[in-house]
Amino acid sequence: MHISPYSILPFFSSISILSLGILVFLKNRSTRLNKLFLYFCGSLFLWPFCYSITYSIKSYDLALILSKTACFTVIISSALFYEIILIFLDIKNKEIFFVRLFYPIYFISLPVLYLSDNLLSGVHTYYFGYYSKAGPFYFIPMLLSYFFMGRPAYLLLKYIQSKKLDQKKNAQAKYFLAGSFFIIAASVDYIPKYNIEFYPIGSLLALFWVATMTYAILKHQLMNINIALKKSLVYSILITLISIVFLTLVLLLERVFQGILGYDTRIGSVIAALIIASIFAPLRNYIQHFVDKRLFKATTSELADQVEHYKKEVAQSDKLKAISTLASGMAHEVKNPLTAIKTFAEYLPEKWEDLEFRNKFSKIVGNEVDRIDNIVHQLLDFAKPSPLQLKETDISQLISDTLSFLNSEFIKNNITVETNLEQGIKDYRINGSEKTGLNPLILKSSNPELNQSSNPDSANPLILKSSNPELNQSSNPDSTNPSILQSSNPIFINADPARLKQAFLNLFLNAIDAMPEGGILAVRCTVNSSRGTSHTVNHTPHTVITIKDTGLGIKKEDLQHIFDPFFSKKDNGTGLGLSITSQIIQEHGGKIEVESEVDKGTAFVIELPENRD
Amino acid sequence: MTTPNHSSKKILICDDEEGIRESLKLILEDHFPLILTDNGEQSLDILKNSSDIGLVLLDIKMPQASGLDVLKRIKEDRPDIQVIIITGYKSVETATEAVRLGAGGYIIKPFKSEEILSTVKKHVKE
Numbered sequence: 254m255h256i257s258p259y260s261i262l263p264f265f266s267s268i269s270i271l272s273l274g275i276l277v278f279l280k281n282r283s284t285r286l287n288k289l290f291l292y293f294c295g296s297l298f299l300w301p302f303c304y305s306i307t308y309s310i311k312s313y314d315l316a317l318i319l320s321k322t323a324c325f326t327v328i329i330s331s332a333l334f335y336e337i338i339l340i341f342l343d344i345k346n347k348e349i350f351f352v353r354l355f356y357p358i359y360f361i362s363l364p365v366l367y368l369s370d371n372l373l374s375g376v377h378t379y380y381f382g383y384y385s386k387a388g389p390f391y392f393i394p395m396l397l398s399y400f401f402m403g404r405p406a407y408l409l410l411k412y413i414q415s416k417k418l419d420q421k422k423n424a425q426a427k428y429f430l431a432g433s434f435f436i437i438a439a440s441v442d443y444i445p446k447y448n449i450e451f452y453p454i455g456s457l458l459a460l461f462w463v464a465t466m467t468y469a470i471l472k473h474q475l476m477n478i479n480i481a482l483k484k485s486l487v488y489s490i491l492i493t494l495i496s497i498v499f500l501t502l503v504l505l506l507e508r509v510f511q512g513i514l515g516y517d518t519r520i521g522s523v524i525a526a527l528i529i530a531s532i533f534a535p536l537r538n539y540i541q542h543f544v545d546k547r548l549f550k551a552t553t554s555e556l557a558d559q560v561e562h563y564k565k566e567v568a569q570s571d572k573l574k575a576i577s578t579l580a581s582g583m584a585h586e587v588k589n590p591l592t593a594i595k596t597f598a599e600y601l602p603e604k605w606e607d608l609e610f611r612n613k614f615s616k617i618v619g620n621e622v623d624r625i626d627n628i629v630h631q632l633l634d635f636a637k638p639s640p641l642q643l644k645e646t647d648i649s650q651l652i653s654d655t656l657s658f659l660n661s662e663f664i665k666n667n668i669t670v671e672t673n674l675e676q677g678i679k680d681y682r683i684n685g686s687e688k689t690g691l692n693p694l695i696l697k698s699s700n701p702e703l704n705q706s707s708n709p710d711s712a713n714p715l716i717l718k719s720s721n722p723e724l725n726q727s728s729n730p731d732s733t734n735p736s737i738l739q740s741s742n743p744i745f746i747n748a749d750p751a752r753l754k755q756a757f758l759n760l761f762l763n764a765i766d767a768m769p770e771g772g773i774l775a776v777r778c779t780v781n782s783s784r785g786t787s788h789t790v791n792h793t794p795h796t797v798i799t800i801k802d803t804g805l806g807i808k809k810e811d812l813q814h815i816f817d818p819f820f821s822k823k824d825n826g827t828g829l830g831l832s833i834t835s836q837i838i839q840e841h842g843g844k845i846e847v848e849s850e851v852d853k854g855t856a857f858v859i860e861l862p863e864n865r866d
Numbered sequence: 867m868t869t870p871n872h873s874s875k876k877i878l879i880c881d882d883e884e885g886i887r888e889s890l891k892l893i894l895e896d897h898f899p900l901i902l903t904d905n906g907e908q909s910l911d912i913l914k915n916s917s918d919i920g921l922v923l924l925d926i927k928m929p930q931a932s933g934l935d936v937l938k939r940i941k942e943d944r945p946d947i948q949v950i951i952i953t954g955y956k957s958v959e960t961a962t963e964a965v966r967l968g969a970g971g972y973i974i975k976p977f978k979s980e981e982i983l984s985t986v987k988k989h990v991k992e
Contacts, residue, residue, distance in 0.1 A: 588954055592976035593885030599979055600892050613888060621885045 259381035259452065260305040262501040266456035267302035269463045269494075270294050277470070286340050293333040299326040301456035308382030316376045320385035324373055325366055328394045329359055331401035334436065338405030338429060342412055379450050387446040395443060406433040421473060428469030435462040452505060460494065491540060502529050586628050586819060586828075590621035631829040641749040641840055648744045648753075648796055648861070649778055655757045656776065659765070667771025668764075673778070744780055744796055746863050748841055756837040759830040760800050760857055767804025767855060775801040780863075795843070798859040806851040815847060875920025875990065876901055880909040880936065881952065882928045886975070890923060893979045894986060906931035906939075913944055921989055923973075926953040926960060934963060941968040948989045952977070 274294020281287045303323035307316040336352045339345075366372055374388035409430040417423060435458045442455035503526050597614050604610035656663075656670060663670055764774045777799040807815060814820040816835040821828030838845045843861040876899045881887045887902055894900055901919070903909045906928060913919060922940060926933035937949055951964040951972040961972045970989050973982060 588976045589883055590885055593883075593889045595976065596889035596892055596979055604892075610892075613892075617885050617888050624885075 255309060257309040257382055258500070258504045260308040262305075262460075262497060263301035263308070263456040264305035265494075265497045266459045266463075267298045267300070267305060269460055270301070271298040273463050273466060274298070286337060289333055289337050289340065293330055293337060296326045296330040296333060297459070299323060300330070301459060304384070304453070304456070307376070307384065310383070313376065313383070316383035317373070317385075318367075320376050320383065321367055321373050324385055324391075324394070325363065328398050328401075329356070331398040331436075332356065332359070334433070335401045335405050338408060338433075341429065342408055342426070344408065373446075377445065377448065377450075379445065379452075381452050384445050384453070386448070387443070391446065395440075399437075399440070402433060402437050406430060406437065409433065424473045425469060428465055428473065432462045432465045432469075435459070435465060457498065457501065460498075464494070495536070495540065499529055583628065583632060583819065587625055590624045593621045594618050628829075631833065641752060643747050643749055645745050646748045646750045646753070648746055648748070648798070650743060651748075651750055651753055652757060652776060652778060652798070655754050655761060658758070659761050662762075662765050663774070666765050666768060668768055669771075669773045671773060671775045673775070744778060746796055746861055748861065749837075752837045753841070756834040756859075757800075759834045763830060764800065764802035764804060764855070767802050767806070769805075772803035772854070774803075775799070777801075794863045796861045796863070798861070799856060800859070801854060801856040803854040806853055806855055807847070807849040808851055812847060812849055816845075876916070876918050877986065877990075878903065878909055878912060878919050878922045880904075880906060880922060880928075880933075881925040883925070886925065886952070890982065893982045897983065898986070898990070905929075906933070906936035909936060910939055910943070913940060913947065919947060921948045921950065921986065923950050923952055923986070924969075926951055926964070934960075934967060937964060937967050937969055950985060950989060 271294055274291045274297075277287050277294070278291035300323045303319040303326075307319045307323075310316060332352055332355050336349060339349045339352065369388075371388045371390045372394060373385050373391065375386045376383040377386050409426050412426050413423060413430065439455035439458040439462075441451075441458075442453035445451045445453055506529065594617075597618050600610070601614065652672070656672070662668075761774070768774070777797075779797050781795060781797050811820075815831050817828070818832040819828040820831075835845050838859055838861070841861055843859060845860075846858045847855065848858070849855040877894060878901045879887055879890050879894075880903045881890065882904050884904075887904065891900055891902060901912060901916075903912060906924075907930065909922065909924070913922070924933045924936060924940075928936075933951060933953075937951065940947055940949055945968070948970045949968065951961070951969045952975060953960055953964075953972055954975040964972055971985055973985060
């Protein structure tokens with residue numbers, strides 16, 4: 254037997270179809286859908302397979318039997334396809350009964366079909382080999398198979414249009430539909446049966462169907478199959494597939510050159526090969542790129558979904574981590590005051606008469622109870638923040654108010670405050686204040702004792718809340734004027750002023766603590782529409798607030814933990830101040846970053862969006 | 867009331883938290899002469915200038931020099947002085963590190979008064 258080059262395409266196509274059917278069945282044998290798919294592929298396989306033989310053999314009789322087999326199996330294939338789609342779409346009505354009734358009728362009438370010449374009357378002898386010749390009643394099975402393929406395509410279309418919530422099934426339905434178009438298009442093979450000499454390219458379209466189904470299986474777990482693919486395998490299959498198509502196209506073009514245009518030399522073949530090759534290389538690259546993109550890289554929306562999913566996971570694990578840090582931190586923070594209270598309680602009966610002990614008892618136990626109370630309050634603030642009360646807030650004014658509130662602390666600690674609000678640096682040193690007529694925020698303390706008695710817990714806004722700003726005003730009549738920064742440009746953002754004030758308060762208190770020997774606290778506030786913080790670029794308008802001190806700085810290894818709840822390096826610090834600050838900034842849709850150098854100082858950069866929606 | 871055991875060697879208590887410092891004082895003052903400090907630097911200064919300190923109770927978590935740093939420096943300057951570490955963390959690593967650096971033992975907060983007393987007595991005898 255001489256193997257005709259025209260046999261290659263249908264042969265390869267038939268093998269692909271059969272392989273797909275076996276693969277689907279082996280991966281999931283339990284469902285009727287997968288079994289049906291195997292039967293479908295098995296019957297469909299016979300169609301190109303039989304023709305691949307008829308193109309290469311010389312026996313007319315054998316060609317006739319094979320042609321009949323090819324034609325008749327197409328009918329049962331289309332019926333099987335119909336049932337597959339009905340099952341896939343969960344349609345369990347009379348339709349499925351009708352399809353199943355068709356199978357026995359088909360098999361009973363099969364011998365008659367073979368013996369009769371009315372359906373297929375013989376075979377044509379074309380340039381590519383023997384091909385079936387349509388008989389007078391051939392249109393009956395033809396129309397029947399059109400119905401069997403058209404009806405499920407219609408049902409699939411209807412399902413997709415109904416926009417069901419099951420995204421995966423929707424995607425699968427789309428691929429089934431695309432696949433069924435290839436199968437319907439493959440009916441171009443009917444044309445040569447009516448005496449038109451035309452190489453039947455149906456097997457090529459069947460290959461496209463295989464490709465579509467394979468893609469749907471890999472990408473959307475069609476037929477409930479989950480396969481992890483190796484890139485190299487996909488490329489090998491792809492190259493083989495394209496080579497087969499290439500070879501077929503060369504043969505076809507060669508035929509055009511030699512037969513139709515009348516060239517009878519090998520030059521025609523060479524030209525055909527060159528033409529195809531010139532299209533082939535970029536096509537192969539394009540397909541490789543396509544496969545890479547579609548199969549091994551997710552689409553933009555899929556990536557976005559994945560990112561969203563991972564974000565949620567990270568947020569969840571961060572939350573758990575925060576809870577665990579919170580719990581262990583809480584236990585640790587409460588343990589120390591409890592130890593003191595317990596020890597003093599234990600010695601109470603023994604030392605009752607000792608006046609010094611009683612005084613100490615009162616002081617220590619009172620302080621330690623306050624400390625626990627403070628921890629509990631901050632914890633509540635941290636764990637159950639009240640919902641934001643957003644309103645148009647002048648951030649410059651808010652910063653000004655917060656700084657004014659801390660005036661006495663700045664004075665006590667020898668701290669100079671410099672503010673820069675959009676329009677140049679305003680230096681509120683004593684001299685400067687005289688010139689501008691503004692009250693200085695910074696005054697050098699004349700009382701060395703006050704300098705030493707630093708705030709015991711500066712991260713604790715509760716303690717400071719208890720101090721009275723009015724008292725500050727009265728004690729420093731020159732130094733406190735809430736309108737100090739009003740002369741600068743107001744910067745309005747949508748924010749919760751009370752919460753933001755708390756955030757800034759914590760940062761300023763930290764700065765005070767970081768500068769036990771005094772120093773400079775520089776506060777800068779700018780509106781920016783294109784600049785991000787050090788690591789990001791943000792194009793929406795936002796306010797950038799920089800709070801910089803010239804204090805002790807934070808060690809590199811501590812820097813990554815400063816926003817962790819209960820992380821503190823300070824005497825009696827609860828370690829919640831910065832956690833709360835960071836939480837407040839995040840609630841406002843902003844972010845906070847920190848840069849620090851030991852012995853040089855620390856800078857916090859806060860970015861707040863103009864409008865939080 | 868127990869008679870104070872005025873042994874010649876003093877105990878230096880170094881803890882930044884007043885509550886803990888005063889609690890340790892309450893437990894030990896009737897048994898040993900005590901010196902109280904709230905930071906590592908001050909403790910090192912005291913150790914430099916006095917020869918009658920036999921034991922140091924040292925807190926691990928302190929704002930400036932950490933307990934482990936202070937321990938290291940005590941052992942460099944005065945290896946004869948016993949150091950007991952007080953830690954709030956039930957951390958094997960911290961305790962191991964302290965022992966490696968020469969600590970005679972460690973006490974985990976919250977502590978019991980008997981525990982403090984027996985540990986200190988044991989180390990003073992040694």
